[in-house]
Amino acid sequence: MGRSPCCEKVGLKKGPWTTEEDQKLLAYIEEHGHGSWRALPAKAGLQRCGKSCRLRWTNYLRPDIKRGKFSLQEEQSIIQLHALLGNRWSAIAAHLPKRTDNEIKNYWNTHLKKRLTKMGIDPVTHKPKCDALGSSSGQSKDAAKLSHMAQWESARLEAEARLVRESKLAVSNNLYQSHNQLGSSPSVLTNNSTLPKMPPTLDVLKAWQSSWSTTMATIPPTKYGNNNNHSHANGAILSSFLNSTNGTLESPTSTLNFSDNMLNISRNIGLAHDIFINGVVPKQDVQDDMKCYINNHHKMVIPEEMTYPIDNSTYMGDDALSLPSIMENFNDEHVQENVEGHNSNLINNDDSSGQFGNGGIGNCNDGDIEENKNYWNNILNLVTDSAVF
DNA sequence: AATGTACTCAACCGCAATCCA
DNA sequence: GTGGATTGCGGTTGAGTACAT
Numbered sequence: 252m253g254r255s256p257c258c259e260k261v262g263l264k265k266g267p268w269t270t271e272e273d274q275k276l277l278a279y280i281e282e283h284g285h286g287s288w289r290a291l292p293a294k295a296g297l298q299r300c301g302k303s304c305r306l307r308w309t310n311y312l313r314p315d316i317k318r319g320k321f322s323l324q325e326e327q328s329i330i331q332l333h334a335l336l337g338n339r340w341s342a343i344a345a346h347l348p349k350r351t352d353n354e355i356k357n358y359w360n361t362h363l364k365k366r367l368t369k370m371g372i373d374p375v376t377h378k379p380k381c382d383a384l385g386s387s388s389g390q391s392k393d394a395a396k397l398s399h400m401a402q403w404e405s406a407r408l409e410a411e412a413r414l415v416r417e418s419k420l421a422v423s424n425n426l427y428q429s430h431n432q433l434g435s436s437p438s439v440l441t442n443n444s445t446l447p448k449m450p451p452t453l454d455v456l457k458a459w460q461s462s463w464s465t466t467m468a469t470i471p472p473t474k475y476g477n478n479n480n481h482s483h484a485n486g487a488i489l490s491s492f493l494n495s496t497n498g499t500l501e502s503p504t505s506t507l508n509f510s511d512n513m514l515n516i517s518r519n520i521g522l523a524h525d526i527f528i529n530g531v532v533p534k535q536d537v538q539d540d541m542k543c544y545i546n547n548h549h550k551m552v553i554p555e556e557m558t559y560p561i562d563n564s565t566y567m568g569d570d571a572l573s574l575p576s577i578m579e580n581f582n583d584e585h586v587q588e589n590v591e592g593h594n595s596n597l598i599n600n601d602d603s604s605g606q607f608g609n610g611g612i613g614n615c616n617d618g619d620i621e622e623n624k625n626y627w628n629n630i631l632n633l634v635t636d637s638a639v640f
Numbered sequence: 641a642a643t644g645t646a647c648t649c650a651a652c653c654g655c656a657a658t659c660c661a
Numbered sequence: 662g663t664g665g666a667t668t669g670c671g672g673t674t675g676a677g678t679a680c681a682t
Contacts, residue, residue: 266652267650267676288667288668289666306652338671339670353649354649356671357650360649
């Protein structure tokens with residue numbers, strides 16, 4: 252039988268869009284929003300299928316799209332993210348503001364892939380091609396560790412990307428609602444059926460929490476000590492984050508509106524990320540403080556002998572925030588800044604982030620860390636050099 | 641100037657996931 | 662629980678352009 256076409260193809264135009272078509276589509280979406288792509292072309296007076304309209308909008312006409320040459324930093328980010336995520340362009344795009352997955356994919360295929368190949372680096376594995384056979388057992392062991400780290404980081408990035416997307420959705424949802432409440436010009440947006448659905452935030456966080464537990468449980472017990480303790484600790488911290496919103500999200504009419512909540516939660520995940528992933532470890536009294544807080548507020552007893560997940564050599568000093576102070580600082584004006592900071596951690600080629608070096612991911616020993624650093628530095632240096640010439 | 645080749649990137653295709661009645 | 666509709670995503674195509682011969 253074959254697959255039925257996504258829409259009636261007879262008489263529908265294909266190929267490049269004309270400026271007139273662009274204007275029609277833009278005008279329609281500006282006035283009505285995009286509820287159903289299937290019905291949109293007819294309403295907008297376009298001889299196109301809905302899918303084509305959606306694509307044109309998401310990849311070209313959307314106002315929040317940056318076009319033009321990729322910066323060196325963007326290139327570096329794409330290479331780093333591709334090494335971790337593979338061809339998951341939408342996940343990569345979530346970390347590159349204002350760039351579409353299609354654009355990144357094209358740029359990778361036409362520029363970066365070739366450049367890496369020229370450098371003798373396999374664009375799929377991101378390893379030097381001469382190492383492709385993985386000759387010695389030590390190398391394959393390292394490769395396995397890196398692969399494990401990549402998988403782990405990949406899962407985290409995916410959740411983070413999803414959170415960012417949902418946060419954006421929530422913000423736009425609030426904007427729509429504010430817009431309507433202000434009694435602006437009539438719009439289809441006043442029709443509830445066309446409003447974006449509230450994201451399943453608690454589900455996301457619970458999935459996140461569960462992913463922490465399961466992933467941490469797979470990490471071998473080297474510097475992390477007892478894995479079970481870690482998954483419990485992570486679960487406890489994240490439970491407290493969940494419970495800090497009383498187990499439910501405030502309604503948009505409460506003092507803390509939905510998007511604020513999203514930002515707060517994002518921020519706390521970012522802070523948890525700093526603590527557990529970036530290896531930022533508060534000193535002992537702050538750790539005790541955290542345990543005490545969890546105990547008092549959530550009736551969860553944290554065993555005294557619980558080891559901190561990361562080597563104390565990465566102790567961050569007196570500026571460390573205790574969990575209670577994190578909780579109590581929900582509404583400060585730096586929330587947005589912090590969230591953005593955490594989201595862009597990966598983009599910064601900055602060792603202080605610890606993402607690719609300083610004891611950041613999983614159970615790296617010093618050798619692994621050095622190797623990772625060297626690997627990335629090599630790639631980035633090569634990219635920088637080739638970009639100059 | 642004409643022709644061939646390589647490159648770019650917008651757009652398409654089709655599968656998979658998700659939504660919803 | 663089910664099936665159709667819708668949306669998201671990654672792979673691929675091909676028209677337009679730049680460059681080489």
